Amino acid sequence: MDKKLPKFKGVISLPGDKSISHRSLIIGSQATGIVKVSNLLESADVFSTMNALRKFGVNIFKKGKDYYVYGLVVGGLKEYNGTLNCGNSGTTARLMMGLISTYPVKIKFTGDKSLSKRPMQRVINLLREFGANALPENKNTMPFTFLGSYVGLQNDQKLKVPSAQLKSAWCLAALNTKGISTLEEPFETRDHTEIMLKYLGANITVKKKKNKKIISIFGKHPMDAKDISVPGDISSAAFMMVLALISKNSKVTIKNVLLNPTRTGILDVFKKMRAKIKIKNKKIICGEIVGDLEVQSSNLKATTVTEKMAPRLIDEYPILFIAACFAKGTSNFKGIEELRVKESDRIKSMEDGLKPLGAKITSTKSSVKITGVQSFKLNKKIKIDAKGDHRIAMSFYVLSQVLNKSFKIKDFNYVKTSFPSFTKTINKLRQN
Ligand code: S3P
Numbered sequence: 001m002d003k004k005l006p007k008f009k010g011v012i013s014l015p016g017d018k019s020i021s022h023r024s025l026i027i028g029s030q031a032t033g034i035v036k037v038s039n040l041l042e043s044a045d046v047f048s049t050m051n052a053l054r055k056f057g058v059n060i061f062k063k064g065k066d067y068y069v070y071g072l073v074v075g076g077l078k079e080y081n082g083t084l085n086c087g088n089s090g091t092t093a094r095l096m097m098g099l100i101s102t103y104p105v106k107i108k109f110t111g112d113k114s115l116s117k118r119p120m121q122r123v124i125n126l127l128r129e130f131g132a133n134a135l136p137e138n139k140n141t142m143p144f145t146f147l148g149s150y151v152g153l154q155n156d157q158k159l160k161v162p163s164a165q166l167k168s169a170w171c172l173a174a175l176n177t178k179g180i181s182t183l184e185e186p187f188e189t190r191d192h193t194e195i196m197l198k199y200l201g202a203n204i205t206v207k208k209k210k211n212k213k214i215i216s217i218f219g220k221h222p223m224d225a226k227d228i229s230v231p232g233d234i235s236s237a238a239f240m241m242v243l244a245l246i247s248k249n250s251k252v253t254i255k256n257v258l259l260n261p262t263r264t265g266i267l268d269v270f271k272k273m274r275a276k277i278k279i280k281n282k283k284i285i286c287g288e289i290v291g292d293l294e295v296q297s298s299n300l301k302a303t304t305v306t307e308k309m310a311p312r313l314i315d316e317y318p319i320l321f322i323a324a325c326f327a328k329g330t331s332n333f334k335g336i337e338e339l340r341v342k343e344s345d346r347i348k349s350m351e352d353g354l355k356p357l358g359a360k361i362t363s364t365k366s367s368v369k370i371t372g373v374q375s376f377k378l379n380k381k382i383k384i385d386a387k388g389d390h391r392i393a394m395s396f397y398v399l400s401q402v403l404n405k406s407f408k409i410k411d412f413n414y415v416k417t418s419f420p421s422f423t424k425t426i427n428k429l430r431q432n
Contacts, residue, residue: 005404007297008243008250008429016041016230017258018418020192020288022049022091023168024069024228026099027196029058030175031071033225035200038066040230044417045089052096055080071225075102075176083108086142088115088343088388088417091165093142094123098169101132102152102176110143114343114388117141122161123169129155130173152177152219162187162311162338164262167215174217175202185213189311190262195287200224231258231290235315236419238266239394242319243426244295245275246326247402251296252429259289265312267293269320272303273327300327302372307335314338317368318395321350324370325359325399337366343414344389353384353396378405386411390418401426 021041026049028035040046050060057078059070072078077100084107086093093109097120100107110116121140124133131149154177159167167185171193174181194215197204203218237254244252259267259282270277275298282291300323305313313320317339324331339346347363354361358377361370382400384407386393393412400407415422 006430006432008247008252009431010429011253012425013255014232014236017233020230021046023192023196025049025053026095028069029053030074031200031223031225032073033071035069035071035225036066036227038229040067043420048087048089048092052084052092081106086111088112090118094165094169097123098172100148101127101130101173103148104150105148107146109146119341123166126166126170127173129157154179154181156182158184162189164189168193174219177219180216180218183215187311199287229285232256234258234263238316238319239398241295242323243398245298248297254293256290257293259291262312265309266316269305273300302327302329302331304332310335318346318350318391322395322399327372330371333368344387349387349392382407384409388414390414394422
């Protein structure tokens, strides 16, 4: 063992889950009364959602450590016809489109370089059934002008892309539509929207049948204002888990992490890889399962991850690829085409960064194979391009920490979109 390599030890708590933070503001804005949100993720993406809601008259204040969302009741947004700049945040763009699709608004949607490349036709197609549209028609990427409908049209649809953002956009549109709308979801994607709607008393039913789920929403039903406590983000925790797993003599405990089964694919995969991870203190908070994770250095074994698993760990693949480089044997990741339309083409970004380091990685349009290596090529200056993608930047930063070699990571500042305290958290754990 190289004595110069650092170890990582300690107990940490992480900022609030990004998906639940967005939803606490958006869904909270539709409640009757004031929703107090604690442990909200204070990141650029969540601030994009906050700013977007403020344009529609939603008051959101911070007092102490908590945020207070002044709900305007279902259908109560104030009129706004202008621009919504969603920054780097696909969740802001897609969920806001859903929320405003049932109002007669004309909104120009814009975003940064990365967001302006991401597919939006998938959400517009779904919202067209409620009477919304976008101009110019059939333009897949922002900027475009989004046109809401005068009266939300009740509808029944089947989700065609395994995307919780699309499902949530549909739910938010149905929430303000008269009558019962239903959505069939033939895949399992994160269900925080359904859980939060239920928690706040929306008229929603979710029926599970074999491999599909039917969501029915009776719109225009009022929702209660209740306190929301946001659990630690499991997608951010994944970086800290890998840090401990692939470093020697390390042990990290992460308190209060979101353990919703639609998000714990990474734990199932790590278990198959023989990772030493213990789950403790499981409990339910605001309808979501939460617990502590105790993670120790492990001798990882390669694994195969199938397409069916993908939505349950969609954001964790970049850091999982780093873990696979340290595992014995060849890992196979199948059915991951969706990674090509995230904040960057994540298959390409990871391959471009890992190959020059001597990693054994190959890919097809929809799959990746990685064979673990004994050592990396670290003799010259290492430059990584994160391509405006926070998770690529964090993945390579974890690798650089474990190898004790500094990398120059272009676009590292994008880490602020989901985990502004990332480097501070690692510094707290690092022991030389
Ligand atoms: C999210 C859903 C996922 C995920 C994104 C957040 C959400 O996207 O990648 O970071 O909050 O609904 P898709 O649902 O489009 O896969």
